[in-house]
Amino acid sequence: MEQLAYYAFWTGFVASSIGALLYIGNAIGSWTTYRVAATNVGTVNVPVSLPFPRGIGVAATVTAHAALLALILSVAFRAAAAGRPPLGNLWEFTVAFGAGIVLFSVISEWVFKQRTVSAFVMPVAVALMLIAILYFPHELRPLVPALQANRILGIHVSVMLLAYSAFSVSFGAAVMYLLQFRSGGGKRFAGLPDVDVLDDAAYWSVIIGFPLLLLGLVLGAWWANNAWGRYWGWDPKETSALMTWLVYAFYLHTRGLRGWSGRRSAVVLLVGFVGVLFTYFAVNFWISGLHSYAGV
């Protein structure tokens, strides 16, 4: 079963990678090639823009769905092999995180009828899974006693990764917003959505991720209260997750504030996702604390 989980992960990773490329192609819309043209002074190479096949978007969507299915199976097989939620070390969490990002990418495509946001979200999932392949051992190992609380482990960590996954959509939308924004109005890139759509997509993902992150923080506090006798101890992991939550609270308070909508809000969303990655990587690898045992 552990091997099945590993094969399913690789299937999901490859599908996600292909899907990311297809989404990017769909967003770009065309590709540039060079044709040789004859002139009276000799042959010259002339750049020619060729559109991608019309079905590239559909192919991207189908591939993303296949990737999601494979990653979900990977998580399920791993859970069956381990006899516990597969969220106890960085390999397991990263695989689940990647699955979560693909899930939210698929959902946002369905909600907003836009494939282009996924062009900026799917690569994040691919990058995370690549990091897992390169740096995190995937062998199944027992958990330390502090993590042997299957129910709360599963719920707390699942909620956190769903929150982070939702924020990845806001990250992608914010990047696109900054690319697409023109101070005089209109669209910089014809193939990308209007900034209103991107703003909506970002806001939609934040109002999903923000309460989830709060719930995850509180579940962690409840677990800490049971295990360590205190619900909050300014542990680096707790604190950096709270810091991330504050950044998104900042974003939510800027909406409707004159002079803060648009690009400034998009920058705040980028900072928020940096906070997510900081909480996820930096605290595990470089900063010691009570959460450090859930490391590599």
Add this chain to the structure above:
Amino acid sequence: MAEARIEARPSRLDFDPFLWLWRLLTSVRFALALIGFLALASLLGVLIPQIPTQMRGNPAAVSGWLAFQEGRFGALTGPMDTLGLFDVFRSLWFVSGLGILVMSVCVCTLNRFAPIWRNVTRPQERVPDDYFERGQPTIGVPVADVESLASELRRRRFRVAINSSADTTYLFADRYPWAQLATFVSHLALILFLAGGLVTIMTARDVDILIAEGETRPVFNPSDSDHMQIYVEDAVGRFDATGFPLDYRTRFLVYKNGEEVANGVSTVNDPLSYGGYKFHQTAYFPDGAALRVREVSTGRLLYDEILALTDRTPAPRVVVRDALGTVLIDEVVIPTDFIANAAGALIPVPGTERGLWIGTQPDASTGEWRLVVFEPGGAETGAVLAPGGMRDLDGISVEFAELTDIASVAASSVPGAGERTIAELSEGISGKILTLSPVSGFAVALAQEEPVVVGDYEYTFLGQREFAGLTIRRDRGSTFIWVATGLLLIGLALTFYTPRRRLWAKISGGQAAFRGLGGRTISMEREVRRVAEQANQGGRASGRSDA
């Protein structure tokens, strides 16, 4: 002749500090600045090492810790300490920031309650015409019949009000206006969070104890109303074949006023609860030794303690061979002689009349442990070996096979042992061995339940004992936290997920221009277009028109 208008410039005497403060605390930009400040402070608290909790209240430990930080921060250490950067979350500026945040939330709530309540209960149903012309573009939809439109909106749970004038109809639709009040629930929750933290700081009680199996320890002073005693029946640590910890649990009983009031098992994630206190499994220590000493002449029990062997003493495993290669000794040497920084013991070589003093000492330059071997009265001066090294000493070879360590502690007040004796726990052929050295000048090796008499005293090693570390804690602030959590989640859910919407429409000549509040731009436009479409279909079906 025009009158000259003299405008009085505001004088400094007109400055109202309370008004200024009120405006500051109700300012959204100030709230943003506060949130940003707290986020930045949190980042500092994560990036900069913080004084460990267990060192607080111990100035000597904190000084030592700060001295260690000088290796990283150099001359900046002092200023950083002064600024509270090594204790960010207890620093005055951080706590003040939290306090100002509470004040800001309270003042904002008071300031906004009346207008929001008014907005909920008496919304502005009629807006001026220029509202549809300025700012965000309107949503234009064809409308065949205003009543059909109103019916469709009511079907979607809008409260609808219609005003007509001349050839223009003004429509107001409002759905779930009460959801605006959810912001007060969320912000009240924030205040409760901080109140809970304050209650915790002011009233929480906790104590850490380490108890051996078979021991009873008091919790709190006898004069304390919460005084109780804990008796540990069994402390368990389970490990896999590689030594990886799998489980820690403790079975214990709680006594109050001499009566048993609670008993059960605490694991890491499942503490026992009694009397508002939780008994958390926080530590496990396997190396305890129960030692009993009796006076031989009277049989009186003089010493009955469980030693916690918290130190580790290097114990080399050596292999001694004769000239033919036959193994004479292959064992771990338990040190009983402690000379300067060396520790070892005199080991007789079987089959000979020779003895070797074998011990370990750290290398002066590298700090690595070396094996020291010499033969008292022997021809050769001895040898110092690195791990894996071997030396021939006048016909016998000594190999430093590996360096292990054994649990040990310097025990005091052991009868017959002077001020201090080293107790070491090692593995013997048929069980654990407790070695005491010196005891009346001797090293005494005690097998389990086999008393040994030395001088006037009888020493009995009763067996290995495991220790359980428990944290007993009561925190009334946690109730505030869970209530605040529930309120905050409810407030956020109502704010974000209630499909609140407020629409104004100006309908004229079969066309409606909609503007609204609530929800996302795209979803509002979608809903308005769907409403118009449904209304127009319904109107056509009933044969009505707006003409």
